[in-house]
Amino acid sequence: MGLAERRKAMGYSQERLAAAIGVDRTTVGRWERGETTPEAFHRPGIAEALRMGLDELDALLTPSPAGFQERTASPPCVRHGSEEIDDMIRREFIRLMVMAGALTALAPEDADAVAEAADRRSPADFRLTNGHLWQVYQLARSKSSVTPVVQDHLGTLNDALRESREERGLCEAAGDLFQLAGEISFDGNRYADAASSYALAASASSSARAFDLWACALVRHAYVDLYEKRYAEAADTLDVARRVAERGDSALATRHWVASVQAEAYAGLHDLDACERALDEAQRVADLSTPVHNGGWLRFDGSRLAEERGARYVQLGRWDLAEETLTHALESRELRNGQSFRRRGAVLVDLAAVGAKRRDAEQVMTYGGEALRLAGQTGSGYIARKLQGLRVELEKCGLDRRVAGLSAEIGAL
Incomplete structure:
Protein backbone atom coordinates (compact mmCIF):
# COMPACT_ATOMS: atom_id res chain seq x y z
CA MET A 1 0.00 0.00 0.00
CA GLY A 2 1.29 3.45 -0.91
CA LEU A 3 0.65 6.83 0.67
CA ALA A 4 -2.29 7.61 -1.63
CA GLU A 5 -3.96 4.28 -0.86
CA ARG A 6 -3.52 4.79 2.88
CA ARG A 7 -4.94 8.31 2.64
CA LYS A 8 -8.02 7.07 0.78
CA ALA A 9 -8.48 4.17 3.17
CA MET A 10 -8.60 6.66 6.04
CA GLY A 11 -11.23 8.76 4.23
CA TYR A 12 -9.06 11.78 3.44
CA SER A 13 -8.97 13.79 0.26
CA GLN A 14 -5.65 15.41 -0.62
CA GLU A 15 -7.07 18.76 0.49
CA ARG A 16 -8.21 17.46 3.90
CA LEU A 17 -4.93 15.69 4.59
CA ALA A 18 -2.97 18.78 3.56
CA ALA A 19 -5.05 20.93 5.91
CA ALA A 20 -4.56 18.50 8.78
CA ILE A 21 -0.78 18.58 8.33
CA GLY A 22 -0.44 22.26 7.46
CA VAL A 23 0.86 22.00 3.90
CA ASP A 24 -0.45 22.76 0.42
CA ARG A 25 -2.47 20.14 -1.49
CA THR A 26 0.15 20.10 -4.25
CA THR A 27 2.75 19.06 -1.66
CA VAL A 28 0.68 16.00 -0.76
CA GLY A 29 0.39 15.23 -4.48
CA ARG A 30 4.17 15.34 -4.91
CA TRP A 31 4.61 13.01 -1.93
CA GLU A 32 2.15 10.53 -3.38
CA ARG A 33 3.79 10.58 -6.81
CA GLY A 34 7.19 9.98 -5.18
CA GLU A 35 8.63 13.24 -6.49
CA THR A 36 9.55 14.32 -2.96
CA THR A 37 9.25 12.83 0.52
CA PRO A 38 7.87 14.52 3.64
CA GLU A 39 10.42 16.34 5.73
CA ALA A 40 11.13 14.95 9.17
CA PHE A 41 9.11 17.57 11.03
CA HIS A 42 5.98 16.77 8.98
CA ARG A 43 6.06 13.03 9.60
CA PRO A 44 4.62 12.92 13.15
CA GLY A 45 1.55 14.84 11.89
CA ILE A 46 1.14 12.55 8.89
CA ALA A 47 1.47 9.45 11.06
CA GLU A 48 -1.15 10.78 13.48
CA ALA A 49 -3.57 11.65 10.69
CA LEU A 50 -3.19 8.26 9.02
CA ARG A 51 -3.20 6.39 12.35
CA MET A 52 0.19 4.83 11.81
CA GLY A 53 3.35 4.43 13.83
CA LEU A 54 6.35 6.43 12.65
CA ASP A 55 8.19 3.25 11.75
CA GLU A 56 5.20 2.14 9.64
CA LEU A 57 5.09 5.52 7.92
CA ASP A 58 8.82 5.45 7.22
CA ALA A 59 8.45 1.98 5.68
CA LEU A 60 5.54 3.25 3.56
CA LEU A 61 7.58 6.20 2.31
CA THR A 62 10.84 4.29 1.75
CA PRO A 63 11.21 3.38 -1.92
CA SER A 64 11.62 -0.25 -2.84
CA PRO A 65 14.81 -1.16 -4.70
CA ALA A 66 12.80 -1.33 -7.93
CA GLY A 67 11.36 2.14 -7.35
CA PHE A 68 14.76 3.53 -6.51
CA GLN A 69 16.20 2.11 -9.72
CA GLU A 70 13.39 3.63 -11.74
CA ARG A 71 14.02 7.10 -10.36
CA THR A 72 17.78 6.81 -10.81
CA ALA A 73 17.58 5.39 -14.30
CA SER A 74 20.93 4.37 -15.77
CA PRO A 75 21.99 3.09 -19.18
CA PRO A 76 20.66 -0.44 -19.83
CA CYS A 77 24.17 -1.88 -19.60
CA VAL A 78 24.47 -0.85 -15.91
CA ARG A 79 23.01 -3.29 -13.39
CA HIS A 80 22.08 -2.15 -9.88
CA GLY A 81 22.04 -4.96 -7.35
CA SER A 82 20.88 -4.34 -3.79
CA GLU A 83 24.44 -3.67 -2.60
CA GLU A 84 24.98 -1.10 -5.36
CA ILE A 85 21.73 0.65 -4.41
CA ASP A 86 22.76 0.73 -0.74
CA ASP A 87 26.11 2.19 -1.80
CA MET A 88 24.41 4.93 -3.84
CA ILE A 89 22.20 5.85 -0.89
CA ARG A 90 25.24 5.85 1.40
CA ARG A 91 27.23 8.14 -0.91
CA GLU A 92 24.33 10.60 -1.06
CA PHE A 93 24.08 10.47 2.75
CA ILE A 94 27.77 11.31 3.10
CA ARG A 95 27.57 14.02 0.43
CA LEU A 96 24.80 15.78 2.36
CA MET A 97 26.85 15.65 5.56
CA VAL A 98 29.96 17.01 3.90
CA MET A 99 27.93 19.87 2.41
CA ALA A 100 26.36 20.69 5.74
CA GLY A 101 29.76 20.51 7.43
CA ALA A 102 31.15 23.06 5.00
CA LEU A 103 28.11 25.29 5.29
CA THR A 104 28.48 25.53 9.08
CA ALA A 105 31.56 27.65 8.38
CA LEU A 106 29.78 29.98 5.96
CA ALA A 107 27.14 32.67 6.32
CA PRO A 108 25.14 34.30 3.50
CA GLU A 109 26.23 37.70 2.27
CA ASP A 110 22.85 38.52 0.73
CA ALA A 111 20.65 40.44 3.17
CA ASP A 112 17.53 39.44 1.21
CA ALA A 113 18.36 35.78 1.77
CA VAL A 114 18.65 36.46 5.49
CA ALA A 115 15.26 38.16 5.55
CA GLU A 116 13.74 35.24 3.67
CA ALA A 117 15.31 32.82 6.13
CA ALA A 118 13.43 34.50 8.97
CA ASP A 119 10.35 32.62 7.81
CA ARG A 120 12.16 29.29 7.77
CA ARG A 121 12.78 26.79 10.53
CA SER A 122 14.75 27.94 13.56
CA PRO A 123 17.59 26.11 15.33
CA ALA A 124 15.07 25.19 18.03
CA ASP A 125 12.93 23.46 15.39
CA PHE A 126 15.93 21.43 14.25
CA ARG A 127 16.82 20.47 17.82
CA LEU A 128 13.26 19.30 18.40
CA THR A 129 13.27 17.17 15.27
CA ASN A 130 16.73 15.81 16.07
CA GLY A 131 15.45 14.70 19.47
CA HIS A 132 12.55 12.91 17.84
CA LEU A 133 14.88 11.15 15.39
CA TRP A 134 17.10 9.94 18.23
CA GLN A 135 14.02 8.38 19.84
CA VAL A 136 13.03 6.69 16.58
CA TYR A 137 16.60 5.38 16.19
CA GLN A 138 16.70 3.98 19.72
CA LEU A 139 13.38 2.17 19.30
CA ALA A 140 14.07 0.80 15.81
CA ARG A 141 15.08 -2.84 15.65
CA SER A 142 16.82 -2.27 12.33
CA LYS A 143 18.83 0.93 12.75
CA SER A 144 19.37 1.30 9.00
CA SER A 145 15.62 1.78 8.57
CA VAL A 146 16.03 5.29 10.02
CA THR A 147 18.39 6.34 7.20
CA PRO A 148 15.76 7.80 4.80
CA VAL A 149 14.22 10.20 7.30
CA VAL A 150 17.65 11.29 8.63
CA GLN A 151 18.79 11.89 5.06
CA ASP A 152 15.72 14.04 4.36
CA HIS A 153 16.42 16.04 7.50
CA LEU A 154 20.04 16.56 6.42
CA GLY A 155 18.78 18.04 3.17
CA THR A 156 16.52 20.44 5.07
CA LEU A 157 19.42 21.44 7.33
CA ASN A 158 21.57 22.15 4.30
CA ASP A 159 18.93 24.53 2.97
CA ALA A 160 18.79 26.35 6.30
CA LEU A 161 22.58 26.62 6.54
CA ARG A 162 22.76 28.20 3.10
CA GLU A 163 20.42 31.03 4.03
CA SER A 164 20.57 31.68 7.76
CA ARG A 165 22.89 33.79 9.89
CA GLU A 166 21.88 31.90 13.03
CA GLU A 167 25.16 30.09 12.59
CA ARG A 168 25.84 29.01 16.15
CA GLY A 169 22.41 27.44 16.71
CA LEU A 170 22.47 25.65 13.37
CA CYS A 171 26.04 24.45 13.93
CA GLU A 172 24.88 22.87 17.17
CA ALA A 173 21.94 21.23 15.38
CA ALA A 174 24.33 19.95 12.72
CA GLY A 175 26.70 18.51 15.33
CA ASP A 176 23.77 16.68 16.87
CA LEU A 177 22.48 15.28 13.55
CA PHE A 178 25.97 14.24 12.38
CA GLN A 179 26.34 12.12 15.52
CA LEU A 180 23.08 10.34 14.75
CA ALA A 181 24.24 9.73 11.18
CA GLY A 182 27.46 8.30 12.58
CA GLU A 183 25.54 5.96 14.87
CA ILE A 184 23.61 4.57 11.89
CA SER A 185 26.87 3.94 10.01
CA PHE A 186 28.56 2.46 13.07
CA ASP A 187 25.73 0.02 13.69
CA GLY A 188 26.02 -1.04 10.05
CA ASN A 189 29.75 -1.83 10.50
CA ARG A 190 30.77 1.07 8.22
CA TYR A 191 33.53 2.37 10.45
CA ALA A 192 35.09 4.81 7.98
CA ASP A 193 31.71 6.45 7.35
CA ALA A 194 31.06 6.60 11.10
CA ALA A 195 34.46 8.18 11.79
CA SER A 196 33.81 10.81 9.09
CA SER A 197 30.42 11.61 10.61
CA TYR A 198 31.84 11.95 14.11
CA ALA A 199 34.68 14.16 12.85
CA LEU A 200 32.14 16.46 11.19
CA ALA A 201 30.08 16.41 14.40
CA ALA A 202 33.11 17.46 16.47
CA SER A 203 33.94 20.27 14.05
CA ALA A 204 30.38 21.65 13.97
CA SER A 205 30.05 21.37 17.76
CA SER A 206 33.33 23.19 18.34
CA SER A 207 32.15 26.01 16.04
CA ALA A 208 29.03 26.28 18.19
CA ARG A 209 31.13 26.16 21.40
CA SER A 303 22.27 2.39 34.51
CA ARG A 304 24.52 0.08 32.49
CA LEU A 305 27.67 0.45 34.56
CA ALA A 306 27.29 -3.04 36.06
CA GLU A 307 27.48 -4.63 32.61
CA GLU A 308 30.24 -2.23 31.59
CA ARG A 309 32.27 -3.24 34.64
CA GLY A 310 31.69 -6.91 33.83
CA ALA A 311 32.85 -6.37 30.24
CA ARG A 312 36.01 -4.69 31.47
CA TYR A 313 36.76 -7.65 33.74
CA VAL A 314 36.39 -9.91 30.70
CA GLN A 315 38.94 -7.77 28.85
CA LEU A 316 41.30 -7.98 31.82
CA GLY A 317 40.90 -11.74 32.22
CA ARG A 318 39.26 -11.55 35.66
CA TRP A 319 36.72 -14.30 34.91
CA ASP A 320 35.42 -14.70 38.47
CA LEU A 321 34.61 -11.01 38.84
CA ALA A 322 33.27 -10.85 35.31
CA GLU A 323 30.75 -13.69 35.66
CA GLU A 324 29.33 -12.44 38.94
CA THR A 325 28.92 -8.88 37.63
CA LEU A 326 27.48 -9.86 34.24
CA THR A 327 25.00 -12.38 35.63
CA HIS A 328 23.67 -9.72 37.97
CA ALA A 329 23.39 -7.25 35.06
CA LEU A 330 21.52 -9.78 32.90
CA GLU A 331 18.86 -10.13 35.61
CA SER A 332 18.16 -6.40 35.70
CA ARG A 333 14.61 -5.47 34.77
CA GLU A 334 15.64 -3.47 31.72
CA LEU A 335 17.61 -6.31 30.13
CA ARG A 336 15.24 -9.04 31.25
CA ASN A 337 12.22 -7.30 29.67
CA GLY A 338 13.95 -6.78 26.33
CA GLN A 339 14.04 -2.97 26.57
CA SER A 340 17.57 -2.89 25.09
CA PHE A 341 18.42 -5.64 22.61
CA ARG A 342 21.94 -4.30 22.03
CA ARG A 343 22.78 -4.27 25.71
CA ARG A 344 21.34 -7.72 26.36
CA GLY A 345 23.22 -9.09 23.36
CA ALA A 346 26.51 -7.61 24.59
CA VAL A 347 26.12 -9.17 28.05
CA LEU A 348 25.20 -12.55 26.56
CA VAL A 349 28.33 -12.52 24.39
CA ASP A 350 30.53 -11.59 27.34
CA LEU A 351 29.10 -14.43 29.43
CA ALA A 352 29.68 -16.83 26.54
CA ALA A 353 33.30 -15.59 26.37
CA VAL A 354 33.73 -16.38 30.07
CA GLY A 355 32.42 -19.89 29.34
CA ALA A 356 34.93 -20.26 26.51
CA LYS A 357 37.81 -19.25 28.75
CA ARG A 358 36.68 -21.83 31.29
CA ARG A 359 36.08 -24.44 28.54
CA ASP A 360 32.46 -24.72 29.66
CA ALA A 361 30.60 -25.75 26.49
CA GLU A 362 27.16 -25.54 28.12
CA GLN A 363 27.71 -21.93 29.14
CA VAL A 364 28.98 -21.07 25.66
CA MET A 365 25.95 -22.63 23.96
CA THR A 366 23.42 -21.14 26.38
CA TYR A 367 24.59 -17.56 26.17
CA GLY A 368 26.22 -17.56 22.73
CA GLY A 369 23.21 -19.24 21.13
CA GLU A 370 20.81 -16.66 22.54
CA ALA A 371 23.06 -13.80 21.42
CA LEU A 372 23.18 -15.27 17.90
CA ARG A 373 19.38 -15.50 17.75
CA LEU A 374 19.08 -11.94 18.99
CA ALA A 375 21.52 -10.69 16.33
CA GLY A 376 19.50 -12.46 13.64
CA GLN A 377 16.19 -11.04 14.87
CA THR A 378 17.36 -7.44 15.19
CA GLY A 379 19.95 -7.17 12.41
CA SER A 380 22.20 -5.37 14.89
CA GLY A 381 25.72 -4.85 13.62
CA TYR A 382 26.77 -4.13 17.20
CA ILE A 383 25.84 -7.60 18.46
CA ALA A 384 27.30 -9.13 15.30
CA ARG A 385 30.65 -7.46 16.00
CA LYS A 386 30.64 -8.78 19.55
CA LEU A 387 29.89 -12.28 18.24
CA GLN A 388 32.79 -12.12 15.80
CA GLY A 389 35.08 -11.43 18.73
CA LEU A 390 33.58 -14.42 20.55
CA ARG A 391 34.26 -16.59 17.52
CA VAL A 392 37.99 -15.93 17.88
CA GLU A 393 37.81 -17.21 21.46
CA LEU A 394 35.82 -20.29 20.41
CA GLU A 395 38.41 -21.24 17.80
CA LYS A 396 41.17 -21.01 20.41
CA CYS A 397 39.56 -23.24 23.02
CA GLY A 398 38.62 -26.19 20.77
CA LEU A 399 35.40 -27.28 22.48
CA ASP A 400 32.88 -29.87 21.22
CA ARG A 401 31.05 -30.09 17.90
CA ARG A 402 28.11 -28.00 19.09
CA VAL A 403 30.45 -25.10 19.82
CA ALA A 404 32.15 -25.58 16.44
CA GLY A 405 28.69 -25.37 14.84
CA LEU A 406 27.91 -22.19 16.76
CA SER A 407 31.19 -20.69 15.55
CA ALA A 408 30.28 -21.56 11.96
CA GLU A 409 26.85 -19.93 12.34
CA ILE A 410 28.50 -16.77 13.68
CA GLY A 411 30.86 -16.76 10.70
CA ALA A 412 27.85 -16.89 8.36
CA LEU A 413 26.02 -14.07 10.18
Missing part, protein backbone atom coordinates in the same frame (compact mmCIF):
# COMPACT_ATOMS: atom_id res chain seq x y z
CA ALA A 210 28.76 23.40 22.55
CA PHE A 211 31.24 21.64 24.84
CA ASP A 212 29.12 18.70 25.94
CA LEU A 213 27.99 17.96 22.39
CA TRP A 214 31.61 18.31 21.24
CA ALA A 215 32.89 15.92 23.92
CA CYS A 216 30.25 13.33 22.99
CA ALA A 217 31.32 13.49 19.33
CA LEU A 218 34.89 12.79 20.42
CA VAL A 219 33.76 9.86 22.57
CA ARG A 220 31.90 8.35 19.62
CA HIS A 221 34.95 8.83 17.42
CA ALA A 222 37.03 6.99 20.04
CA TYR A 223 34.60 4.07 19.82
CA VAL A 224 35.74 3.46 16.24
CA ASP A 225 39.30 2.97 17.50
CA LEU A 226 38.09 0.80 20.37
CA TYR A 227 36.29 -1.61 18.06
CA GLU A 228 39.41 -1.83 15.92
CA LYS A 229 41.42 -2.49 19.12
CA ARG A 230 43.47 0.70 18.70
CA TYR A 231 43.41 1.31 22.43
CA ALA A 232 46.25 3.83 22.66
CA GLU A 233 44.68 6.01 19.96
CA ALA A 234 41.29 5.78 21.67
CA ALA A 235 42.84 6.76 25.00
CA ASP A 236 44.39 9.86 23.40
CA THR A 237 41.06 10.94 21.89
CA LEU A 238 39.23 10.31 25.16
CA ASP A 239 41.74 12.42 27.08
CA VAL A 240 40.87 15.33 24.79
CA ALA A 241 37.17 14.54 25.28
CA ARG A 242 37.66 14.70 29.05
CA ARG A 243 39.26 18.13 28.82
CA VAL A 244 36.44 19.40 26.58
CA ALA A 245 33.79 17.94 28.90
CA GLU A 246 35.32 19.76 31.88
CA ARG A 247 34.29 23.01 30.18
CA GLY A 248 30.72 21.80 29.71
CA ASP A 249 27.67 21.68 31.97
CA SER A 250 28.62 20.08 35.29
CA ALA A 251 24.99 19.03 35.81
CA LEU A 252 25.17 16.72 32.79
CA ALA A 253 26.67 13.24 32.72
CA THR A 254 29.11 13.97 29.89
CA ARG A 255 32.35 13.70 31.86
CA HIS A 256 31.13 10.51 33.53
CA TRP A 257 30.38 8.95 30.14
CA VAL A 258 33.89 9.89 29.02
CA ALA A 259 35.25 8.09 32.10
CA SER A 260 33.23 4.94 31.42
CA VAL A 261 34.63 4.72 27.89
CA GLN A 262 38.15 5.50 29.13
CA ALA A 263 37.79 2.39 31.30
CA GLU A 264 37.44 0.30 28.14
CA ALA A 265 40.56 1.83 26.62
CA TYR A 266 42.55 1.23 29.83
CA ALA A 267 41.33 -2.37 30.00
CA GLY A 268 42.52 -2.87 26.44
CA LEU A 269 45.90 -1.54 27.55
CA HIS A 270 45.85 -4.01 30.50
CA ASP A 271 45.94 -1.21 33.06
CA LEU A 272 43.67 -2.53 35.83
CA ASP A 273 44.28 0.36 38.23
CA ALA A 274 43.47 3.06 35.64
CA CYS A 275 40.43 1.07 34.54
CA GLU A 276 39.08 0.84 38.10
CA ARG A 277 39.66 4.57 38.67
CA ALA A 278 37.79 5.43 35.49
CA LEU A 279 34.87 3.16 36.46
CA ASP A 280 34.73 4.76 39.90
CA GLU A 281 34.63 8.20 38.28
CA ALA A 282 31.84 7.05 35.96
CA GLN A 283 29.90 5.74 38.97
CA ARG A 284 29.82 9.25 40.44
CA VAL A 285 27.08 10.06 37.92
CA ALA A 286 24.78 8.78 40.67
CA ASP A 287 25.65 11.89 42.71
CA LEU A 288 24.11 14.20 40.11
CA SER A 289 20.57 15.48 40.26
CA THR A 290 18.25 14.28 37.49
CA PRO A 291 17.97 14.68 34.60
CA VAL A 292 21.62 14.01 33.75
CA HIS A 293 21.15 13.42 30.00
CA ASN A 294 18.97 14.61 27.12
CA GLY A 295 17.95 11.24 25.70
CA GLY A 296 19.54 12.06 22.35
CA TRP A 297 23.24 12.56 21.76
CA LEU A 298 23.82 12.12 25.51
CA ARG A 299 22.10 9.08 27.03
CA PHE A 300 24.52 8.04 29.78
CA ASP A 301 22.90 7.75 33.20
CA GLY A 302 25.01 5.03 34.80
